[in-house]
Amino acid sequence: MRKQVDVLIIGSGIAGLSYAIKVADHAQVLIVTKTESDETATKYAQGGIAAVMYTPDTYEKHIADTMNAGQYLNNPEIVRLTITESTERIHELVDWGTQFDLNSKGEYSLGREGGHSEHRVLHHKDSTGSEIERALLEKARTHPNIEFWENQFTIDIITQHHLGKEVKRHMTDIECYGGYIFNPETEEIYTVLSKITMLATGGIGNLYSSTTNPPIATGDGVAMLYRAKGVVSDMEFVQFHPTSLYNPGETPSFLITEALRGFGAILRNKSSEAFMQRYDERCSLAPRDIVARAIDNELKISGDDCVYLDCTHLKKKDLMDHFPKVYARCLALGIDISRDQIPVVPSAHYSCGGIKVDKDACSSIKHLYASGECAATGLHGANRLASNSLLESLVFSHRAAQHTIEQIGQIDFCKGIPDWNDEGMIHNEEMVLITQSTKELQSIMSNYVGIVRSDLRLKRALDRLGIIYKETESLYNKSKVSVQICELRNLINIGYLVIKMAQNRKESIGLHYTIDYPPIAN
Ligand code: FAD
Ligand code: SIN
Numbered sequence: 001m002r003k004q005v006d007v008l009i010i011g012s013g014i015a016g017l018s019y020a021i022k023v024a025d026h027a028q029v030l031i032v033t034k035t036e037s038d039e040t041a042t043k044y045a046q047g048g049i050a051a052v053m054y055t056p057d058t059y060e061k062h063i064a065d066t067m068n069a070g071q072y073l074n075n076p077e078i079v080r081l082t083i084t085e086s087t088e089r090i091h092e093l094v095d096w097g098t099q100f101d102l103n104s105k106g107e108y109s110l111g112r113e114g115g116h117s118e119h120r121v122l123h124h125k126d127s128t129g130s131e132i133e134r135a136l137l138e139k140a141r142t143h144p145n146i147e148f149w150e151n152q153f154t155i156d157i158i159t160q161h162h163l164g165k166e167v168k169r170h171m172t173d174i175e176c177y178g179g180y181i182f183n184p185e186t187e188e189i190y191t192v193l194s195k196i197t198m199l200a201t202g203g204i205g206n207l208y209s210s211t212t213n214p215p216i217a218t219g220d221g222v223a224m225l226y227r228a229k230g231v232v233s234d235m236e237f238v239q240f241h242p243t244s245l246y247n248p249g250e251t252p253s254f255l256i257t258e259a260l261r262g263f264g265a266i267l268r269n270k271s272s273e274a275f276m277q278r279y280d281e282r283c284s285l286a287p288r289d290i291v292a293r294a295i296d297n298e299l300k301i302s303g304d305d306c307v308y309l310d311c312t313h314l315k316k317k318d319l320m321d322h323f324p325k326v327y328a329r330c331l332a333l334g335i336d337i338s339r340d341q342i343p344v345v346p347s348a349h350y351s352c353g354g355i356k357v358d359k360d361a362c363s364s365i366k367h368l369y370a371s372g373e374c375a376a377t378g379l380h381g382a383n384r385l386a387s388n389s390l391l392e393s394l395v396f397s398h399r400a401a402q403h404t405i406e407q408i409g410q411i412d413f414c415k416g417i418p419d420w421n422d423e424g425m426i427h428n429e430e431m432v433l434i435t436q437s438t439k440e441l442q443s444i445m446s447n448y449v450g451i452v453r454s455d456l457r458l459k460r461a462l463d464r465l466g467i468i469y470k471e472t473e474s475l476y477n478k479s480k481v482s483v484q485i486c487e488l489r490n491l492i493n494i495g496y497l498v499i500k501m502a503q504n505r506k507e508s509i510g511l512h513y514t515i516d517y518p519p520i521a522n
Pocket of ligand 1: 010011012013014015016032033034035037039040041042043044045046047048049050128129152153154155200201202203212213214216220221255349350371372373374386387388389390391393
């Protein structure tokens with residue numbers, strides 16, 4: 001089965017949709033998503049989107065906060081362009097129908113989160129992502145040039161490797177011609193040829209046992225690009241959100257937004273001590289790497305299962321008005337947040353690393369862009385500033401769209417690409433081989449490659465991963481394609497990249513903290 005389309009977009013979160021809306025005025029677009037279109041990390045974003053809207057805030061202050069959170073490993077040019085374009089991108093999002101909360105003066109109500117020196121987070125109560133996803137999907141669905149393929153899994157991108165040519169890492173002329181897309185219902189694999197391909201496949205959270213990410217976040221785009229010998233960077237910087245609800249067995253872990261701390265909530269240990277004072281002068285509003293590490297330390301010392309977020313000094317009505325989703329979720333578990341402290345633990349939340357891209361979101365592979373969480377733009381450095389992710393997606397999808405519109409007229413479809421060949425492959429009848437390996441992988445990553453690392457733990461993780469890798473490749477090479485085995489394979493690729501890049505970084509900085517190297521002062 002074959003299809004030709006000008007622009008193939010993998011992913012329907014904020015990155016994929018905002019890019020689609022712009023390029024669709026100039027080209028035919030196909031958006032492929034592995035489940036329903038709105039099942040994205042974007043939909044679950046709570047706190048909001050950071051942007052400079054009013055004085056006393058300035059671009060310079062937002063730039064300084066972003067660089068400081070990232071421990072100056074950020075690319076200063078990228079930080080500046082992202083933040084100076086923030087206001088324009090927000091106005092556009094509003095023009096497309098997104099509703100942000102307003103204050104009594106009719107101005108945007110701006111929240112504050114860890115590491116921000118000003119109130120600058122636009123939000124829609126505590127369901128900002130769901131409001132953005134709604135508005136973008138409504139806009140994209142009505143565009144005559146945009147087609148959606150839901151519940152279709154992209155297995156791999158197509159390059160000259162599929163024409164039988166040798167492709168090596170660091171080659172500068174690798175080209176992308178589209179993707180192989182699997183329909184789990186019919187078991188057909190489509191060869192989709194495109195002039196331009198956009199990877200907007202989101203995060204990697206399911207590499208760990210506990211994550212705030214939805215099940216779709218299995219690092220597929222990064223793994224596909226890596227297999228195609230493209231350049232990936234910064235994977236050692238995995239962000240753990242300090243406050244996910246401690247509710248053993250719940251997957252994904254429910255996020256307790258950092259905006260609650262911006263609103264005055266305080267982290268306490270079991271003895272009711274506001275322990276963050278011992279770790280950072282910004283206390284509960286220090287950047288995420290510092291807070292997550294402090295909690296990890298408190299739990300290791302005390303042996304407790306969780307720490308607590310205390311909102312009991314805040315007004316019940318304010319909590320219900322501003323954080324209705326968190327309020328309701330906790331209440332359903334018998335926790336009235338106006339009276340009871342919320343049990344919280346850190347969970348894997350965000351990948352600062354990914355597909356290395358330039359300022360126009362171009363990857364190292366020709367005609368292949370990446371935007372959103374799967375991309376490494378250089379904005380975040382060693383640690384992402386809260387609520388900079390949705391902003392980054394908008395800015396880079398906009399730049400990618402402009403670049404695409406300039407380039408697409410000069411690109412032709414590639415001829416001679418073969419269809420996917422799975423002759424002789426058999427159905428894997430033992431799903432336990434995949435589910436058990438996934439659990440083992442998550443356990444290895446959580447225990448050895450989490451918030452605190454060491455050379456010994458990383459080596460042990462790599463050795464264990466090697467065994468799972470060999471077993472999985474052997475199974476993959478004789479099995480018919482299934483989503484489960486592809487996702488496991490992708491997660492193994494991602495685990496390898498996180499471990500290798502962590503081993504290569506011989507220092508403690510930002511989200512990469514190892515007991516073998518002294519930390520660099522913030
Ligand atoms: P996503 O929105 O995750 O979309 C990924 C898309 O790719 C999906 O459509 C999926 O189906 C598709 N896909 C993936 N692999 C394949 C494949 N193989 N084949 C076909 N389709 C595929 N950031 C902020 O800035 N502010 C916040 O307040 C905030 N809160 C957050 C709260 C939570 C609970 C979480 C999990 C994240 C939060 N983040 C926040 C981070 C932010 O939401 C994400 O980084 C951002 O939404 C990622 O957008 P995206 O478009 O890159 O990917
Ligand atoms: C949150 O609401 O705490 C998440 C914000 C983010 O990940 O940027």
